[in-house]
Amino acid sequence: VHGEINIHGTTANGWDFVRDLFKENFAQERDLGGSVAIYYQGRLVVDRYGGWFDQTRTKPYDNDTLQLVFSTTKGLVAVAAALCVQRGLLNYSELVTKYWPEYGQHGKENTTVADILSHRAGLPIDASPFERYLNWTAMIHTLEQQEPIWLPGTAHGYHALTYGWLAGELIRRVDPMRRSVGQFIRDEIATPIQIEFYIGLPSDQEYRVSPLDGLSSGNMTSNDSTTVSDNEFNDWRTHQAEIPAANGISNARSVARLYASLIGDVEDNKYKRILNEEILKQAIKSNTPQNEIDLVLNMSTRFGMGFRLMDESFPSLGPGVFGHNGFGGSIGFAAPTKMYNYWAQQQQQAMADYSRASRAPRVVVINERDPIKSAQKLVAWLDTHYPNHKIIQMARIKQNQRIYNRVVFQTAQGQRNMVVFDVNALYLNNMGTATEMFSNGTMVRISPGTGSTPTRMQVLY
Structure with missing residues (x-):
């Protein structure tokens, strides 16, 4: 361990075990820097952060640090879509073409909003150059022209990147103000509950983003075949773009508060619940047939309207656990029967544990x-x-x-x-x-x- 373990933050009575487990990660050098936050019954009971901002180990990972959370962003987009449903702007059962007519071509005419949000649209893969990912209009046009790999609605496969543009364009189309999905989220979700969760980072916040480490540093070569290039997700241009499936930037307490606000008021009713009970039930109802295999991940996965359904992952938390995890170690979820909300992010070193x-x-x-x-x-x-x-x-x-x-x-x-x-x-x-x-x-x-x-x-x- 490089010097004293610099763990800071607050822990309510009865939650010291989380602090101890978090500290142990750094004692065992499992993580370079990270944060964890938990809301319980609408109250913040754990808000811990520590380690180092980057590999130089000269700047601490503190309560001002922001982190790229990759697919944990998908949960935020699911909230934005559900908010549109709650306001009568969007209907999960409707055809996509009702809101986005240009989408209805090349075999996609009968795709529903639910198909897009539950990874059943048949467009899981896009091989565009990375530079195109930074151009919203270009990506929407690309997806409009694509043919689905399977008949939409008949199977599911994880749409790792395309989910964000598909769902985000629906949100943009139904928004009366035609805001980008990032701006919609800032105005309608982040500001009302006072969280930081950016899709499209303001340039003056770039200095706060802890760089990812370990994505391109491994010596992964065999038979003279080099495998890994530099990681574009550390690029400021990527941070400022809107890639709603994968480039959200946030911190632990913000994501925890987001999930807490889905199941009730938080902080002694200071921040009001975002979704009502009926809409939340629709959003977290499984749209994946029992035991259906994800055609992309080759394993069993279950999705609601954008949320991953996690009962099997957290059986001790009771039924109805929902949220989303992301590449690099981030995860955010809610356990409604326990009134428990959790978020963690690790800015980790390169590991061999895949x-x-x-x-x-x-x-x-x-x-x-x-x-x-x-x-x-x-x-x-x-x-x-x-x-x-x-x-x-x-x-x-x-x-x-x-x-x-x-x-x-x-x-x-x-x-x-x-x-x-x-x-x-x-x-x-x-x-x-x-x-x-x-x-x-x-x-x-x-x-x-x-x-x-x-x-x-x-x-x-």
């Missing part, structure tokens, strides 16, 4: 297109590098004319790991960019190499 989704998977090149031979080589590589491993999940995927195997496994030491086996590297030079969401929540863009230039793997989410 259940924390702290960096992109390693890429191993296998120059073999035959599925049987490539599988044999895959197993041989794992046996050589990870003796006595246990495979947890394996998937062979063909996307954008690319074929690769994704393997999640447990090492003999009990560590969870992931490797992507690129089984057509010889053909990359003639193919376009592919984008893929991995089962740990990491989205990457894979770009072809040319000549001596290696394949490039770039963390997006």
Whole structure:
């Protein structure tokens, strides 16, 4: 540990165990900097922060620090959509084309608002250049022209980035003032309950944002194939853009207060409840059939109207737990039966534990297109590098004319790991960019190499 553990903030009586657990993260060097906040029965009972602002370890992570929270932003967008429903501007059951006529083309004509919010729209992947993600109009046009991967409403798959533009454009279209989703949230949600949760960071707040660490620092190379580029999400241009699925910037007490205000008044009725009981019930009702597998994550997930439904993750908190987690360690949720709201964010160091989704998977090149031979080589590589491993999940995927195997496994030491086996590297030079969401929540863009230039793997989410 580098010097004294600098943990600060407040903890109400009976909640000291949270402070102790939080401090232990830093004692064990699991986190570089972070914060945690809990509301209970409308009152802030935990507000802790500590560690370091960045790797220089010269500036503390304090109560003024802001943090990029990636997909925890999706919960805020779900609140904005529900507020539009509450005001009669939007209806979950209506066709998207009622509000956004240009969307109704290329097989998307019968998509409903609920399909978009519950990841059933069939547009989970977009391989646009990252610069286009900073241009709202360009991304909306791109999505209007896309064909769905599956018939909308018939299946679900995590829309890691596209969820934000799809839901955000609906909010913008139904808003009488035609504000951007970021401005709508500032005016209608953040200001009334006095929180900081930005989609589109004001330039004068940039200095407060703790930079992400560990997304591009790992030495993840194999067979002369470099895998990771610099991380665009530390760029001020990304912070000021509106990418509503993934670039929200906030702090612990703000996200905790947001969720507290969904289930009741907070701070002795100083801040009034945002959603009424009927609208909240609609927003957190599952729109995912029982045991339906997420076609992108290859695992079971359940979604309401933008919220992840988390009963299975937190069984001790009673039924109805909802919220959203994000890449890098952030999570925000509410447990209505306990009147309990929680938010945590870690500005963490690079880790090998991919259940924390702290960096992109390693890429191993296998120059073999035959599925049987490539599988044999895959197993041989794992046996050589990870003796006595246990495979947890394996998937062979063909996307954008690319074929690769994704393997999640447990090492003999009990560590969870992931490797992507690129089984057509010889053909990359003639193919376009592919984008893929991995089962740990990491989205990457894979770009072809040319000549001596290696394949490039770039963390997006």
